[in-house]
Amino acid sequence: MSDGALAGAPMRPRLSADQKAMRASLALAVAFLALFLVMPLAALFLRAFETADGGFAGLANFRTYATTPALLAAAWNSLWTAALTAVIVVPLAFAYAYALTRSCIPFKAAFRAVMMLPLLAPSLLPALAMIYLFGNQGMLRWMLGGGSIYGPMGIVASQVFYCFPAAVIILSVALSSADARLYEAAAALKASRLRIFHTVTLPGSRYGLVSAFVVVFTLVVTDFGIPKVIGGQFPVLATDVYKQVVGLQDFNMGAVVGIVLLVPAVGAFLLDRWATRQRAATFSGRAVPLRPEPRPARDRPLLVLCLVVALLLLGIVGVAAWGSLIRFWPYNLALTLDNYDFGRFDSAGWGSLWFSVRMAALAAVIGTAIVFLVAYVLERGPQEGALPALTRFAATVPLAVPGLVLGLAYILFFNHPANPLGVLYGTTAILVVNSIVHFYTVGHLTAVTAIRQLDPEFESVGASMRVPVWITFGRVTVPMCLPAILEIAIYLFVNAMTTVSAVIFLYGPETKPASVAVVHMDEAGQASAAAAMAMAILGVTVSAKLAQLALGALLGRLTQRWRG
Amino acid sequence: MAAPPDAAVAARPASNAAAAPYLEVIEVGKQFGTFVALHRVNLSVQPGEFVTFLGPSGCGKTTLLRGIAGLDPPTSGRIRQAGRDITFLPPAERDFGIVFQSYALFPNLSVTQNVAYGLRGPAWPKARARQRVAELLDIVGLSDQAAKYPAQLSGGQQQRVALARALANEPGLLLLDEPLSALDAIVRQHLRQEIRSLQQRLGVTTVMVTHDQEEAMGVSDRIVVMARGRIEQIGTPAEVYDAPASPFVAAFIGHSSRFEAVVDSPPGFVVARGHRLAATAARSLLYGARVTVFIRPEHVLLHRADAAPPGALTGRVTALEYLGAVCRVSVEAGGLPLLAAVAPQEIGALGAMPGGEIAAVLPADRLLVFPADE
Structure with missing residues (x-):
């Protein structure tokens, strides 16, 4: 009988209900990313090789691009402003992060909070503040000595503000994962402080430095709001895409510029992945965390630096806030709330802010559910075949895709006459989906990190007790990951509130987000109203962040018992 | 008397051979890509027996256990439990309880909720489930800890909760994957005797994986010594120690x-x-x-040099x-x-x-x- 079983029975594992559920979820994940990421990007690529009347153009569009000096100049401008910003931001951010992680300065929590401020504001906000200070009617214009803020100077100055937190966060992580024993060993070998810094601190954070540089570079190249507001006649890639598509209605050339914009972003993304992998390899699981000792010679200058930087960050937000309350800059400095009466400047009035809140809330709720479920299935679901690996890769792609490129890809794909999904065009749904996909990767990585911290055998234990996997997911995985889930939701909400680049191509008359309203008011010369709307957005995002902190604290108290 | 590995199954004492084996592993192999983790392994476990897989890390003992649990089905061969071919059944359709090295206790659930986790559905009305949990916590001596969470318990207590949880559904087979290796030496020695007496009291067929020979010798009816994906010897602790079947077993078990x-x-x-x-x-x-x-x-x-026999x-x-x-x-x-x-x-x-x-x-x-x- 045993021989018969050996010969006759099929050698294939039978699928359990759990496995079927996992497979179905994986299929949904694949469908979501294929439909809303891969296919739009494919449409963009195809479009770059089309002639105006839909024929195959070969490389003709790219040839036109390469022979148009104005377009090439924009690419060069993007690269050098991004590199210059990174060169300024990274050392500054390194010192700030060093102060936060390796010194004993007071008020670290406050410095950390202030540093996060630019993340919560639309990128337009620092540009508006720069214009108040150094623009044609700026009160500090004399400081420029005849130079103009409209152009590279304004772009770089605003970008430094906008990119600072991202660099500090990356470098703080790199600096806080130091092994105290390396420092003890170096000190025991009688190395000087300078030598220790050179031989231990810098090498230990070099991949963090690479990552920070790359991230800042990418942020600048792909940002649209700042060059739009303060770039003046200084063309960069991001504004070129917008000009080709919205101004000239030349979608094919728009697609070409989009692809050109994709090149530095993808290159930076690959470099960052390499750096991250190298950094992971240098980690030792048994490292002893470093506890800084007070040392005035180091702490005092760092405290001064942190104070200066924090005051500058607050000052820039403060200028925008003040500007939004001024009756007529700079001639009548009387305070007023008139600029907040948005109906006077834009027919949608406050409606665009409420629309943004609704859209961001939908993106947060739906996006978090999708992001977390997909991450869970990819971590704990079937691993056979190429599909999980491909999906995992697809989940990291949005990080390398600039918002403008994604937005353009969405118009080309969803607005195509043959696409049955064209009904989505101009709806809230497309803005929500676009925001989810645009900010997908960071949420995905957060979810993966949280899920990996759970015991890998939870599902096996559940299965051994014949408890279906979705019950274990609901009773254990989700409650255990609530802090991460909250973080993903707030991240999606804040970014959906502040983004301009992804939605500028996709909004309709009924669906105009507040961030786009800021651009429009600024274009119409209503700088004070634009600043007011940017402040209103900041108000919403700061409230959301505070709500996250409050909820997180409450959650921490409720779950304190089982966290031990 | 030890037998060569291939004949080990046949060489079981006659009294046990009469009873049908509860668990049979027949020609089981497992490959990960080109790496062969298990080579045609044969084994049978009698009802109520306590069998331990012992070997150095990477010998395939955990792979075999996971194959029996259905967590990583084998690539060849058959596994039979209580006469039923379970080779490719998903874990949820099998009849076993398992304790992992990490215990995998649900941190956000109390001791009671952890033990009651599998007691759901029509077979376990609330009152009956409650009664069963109380009974199990009594068995493992944790009745007074019922409301606590895993993080509030000592390592040994967590281990007992995991054991109670694995036994809650009254499984026919108990699988223990290095259940004691996360504990310190004294607790470990104490707990292994507790596991053994509990197993004998309940009569549940048990398979344990360990790399600790003292642990294996101390609790097992029979030990399966494994190396490089093969079974080197199957025998009682005394057989394995006194009559090792291969140089590997002689060197691995005890000193020599x-x-x-x-x-x-x-x-x-x-x-x-x-x-x-x-x-x-x-x-x-x-x-x-x-x-x-x-x-x-x-x-x-040893003798004095001047009194050498x-x-x-x-x-x-x-x-x-x-x-x-x-x-x-x-x-x-x-x-x-x-x-x-x-x-x-x-x-x-x-x-x-x-x-x-x-x-x-x-x-x-x-x-x-x-x-x-x-």
Whole structure:
């Protein structure tokens, strides 16, 4: 009988209900990313090789691009402003992060909070503040000595503000994962402080430095709001895409510029992945965390630096806030709330802010559910075949895709006459989906990190007790990951509130987000109203962040018992 | 008497062979890509038996356990439980409880909720489930900890919760994957006896994986010694220790001295480094065959050098380790490295000081002899 079983029975594992559920979820994940990421990007690529009347153009569009000096100049401008910003931001951010992680300065929590401020504001906000200070009617214009803020100077100055937190966060992580024993060993070998810094601190954070540089570079190249507001006649890639598509209605050339914009972003993304992998390899699981000792010679200058930087960050937000309350800059400095009466400047009035809140809330709720479920299935679901690996890769792609490129890809794909999904065009749904996909990767990585911290055998234990996997997911995985889930939701909400680049191509008359309203008011010369709307957005995002902190604290108290 | 690995199943005592085995592993193999984790493994476990898979890390013991649990189905062969072919059944359709090395207790659920986790559905109305949890917590002695969360318990208590949870559904088979290795030595020793007595009380068939031979010897009815994806020997703790089936088992289980030798004539003698030694186990081997010889420290008999019995090897003490209950004496006897266990109070009488002369007798029936081609 045993021989018969050996010969006759099929050698294939039978699928359990759990496995079927996992497979179905994986299929949904694949469908979501294929439909809303891969296919739009494919449409963009195809479009770059089309002639105006839909024929195959070969490389003709790219040839036109390469022979148009104005377009090439924009690419060069993007690269050098991004590199210059990174060169300024990274050392500054390194010192700030060093102060936060390796010194004993007071008020670290406050410095950390202030540093996060630019993340919560639309990128337009620092540009508006720069214009108040150094623009044609700026009160500090004399400081420029005849130079103009409209152009590279304004772009770089605003970008430094906008990119600072991202660099500090990356470098703080790199600096806080130091092994105290390396420092003890170096000190025991009688190395000087300078030598220790050179031989231990810098090498230990070099991949963090690479990552920070790359991230800042990418942020600048792909940002649209700042060059739009303060770039003046200084063309960069991001504004070129917008000009080709919205101004000239030349979608094919728009697609070409989009692809050109994709090149530095993808290159930076690959470099960052390499750096991250190298950094992971240098980690030792048994490292002893470093506890800084007070040392005035180091702490005092760092405290001064942190104070200066924090005051500058607050000052820039403060200028925008003040500007939004001024009756007529700079001639009548009387305070007023008139600029907040948005109906006077834009027919949608406050409606665009409420629309943004609704859209961001939908993106947060739906996006978090999708992001977390997909991450869970990819971590704990079937691993056979190429599909999980491909999906995992697809989940990291949005990080390398600039918002403008994604937005353009969405118009080309969803607005195509043959696409049955064209009904989505101009709806809230497309803005929500676009925001989810645009900010997908960071949420995905957060979810993966949280899920990996759970015991890998939870599902096996559940299965051994014949408890279906979705019950274990609901009773254990989700409650255990609530802090991460909250973080993903707030991240999606804040970014959906502040983004301009992804939605500028996709909004309709009924669906105009507040961030786009800021651009429009600024274009119409209503700088004070634009600043007011940017402040209103900041108000919403700061409230959301505070709500996250409050909820997180409450959650921490409720779950304190089982966290031990 | 140990049997060669292939015949181990057939060589089970007649009394047990009469009963149908509860768990049968037939020609099971497992491959990960090109790496072969298990080579055609055969094993049968009787109802109520406590069987331990023992081996160094990477020997395939955990792979085999996960195959039995259905977590990583084998790539070839069959697994049968209670007469049912379960080879490719998903875990949820099998009948087992499992305790992992990490315990995998749900941190956000209380002890009660953890134990009651699988007690759902029509078979477990609330009142019955509650009663069962109380009963289990009583069995593992944690009734007073019911409302606590895993993080509030000691390692040993967490281990017991995991055990109670694995037993909650009254499974026919209990699988233990290195259940004690996360605990410190004293708790470990205590808990393994508790697991053993609980297992005997409930009569549940149990398979445990461990790399700790003392643990395996202490609790098992039978031990399955594994190496490099193969079963080296299946036997009771005494069989595995006294009559190892291979040089690997002889070296892996317990301590021993090891040296190379050649079979001499007449039958029953070997020559090692010029010493002619009587070895009962060499009788059936051909003259001139190269062999590896092992002897346990407690079987090496030491004598004063000036009172050496006839046929004793003489040598020099190279090191002395005081281990409390015994002293371990390293002896260099004409090129043969020997390890002997001696009661501490005899050390003085033997004159066994490092550098001192000593005589050693290797009893013929205590030499473990293996053909050296392995």
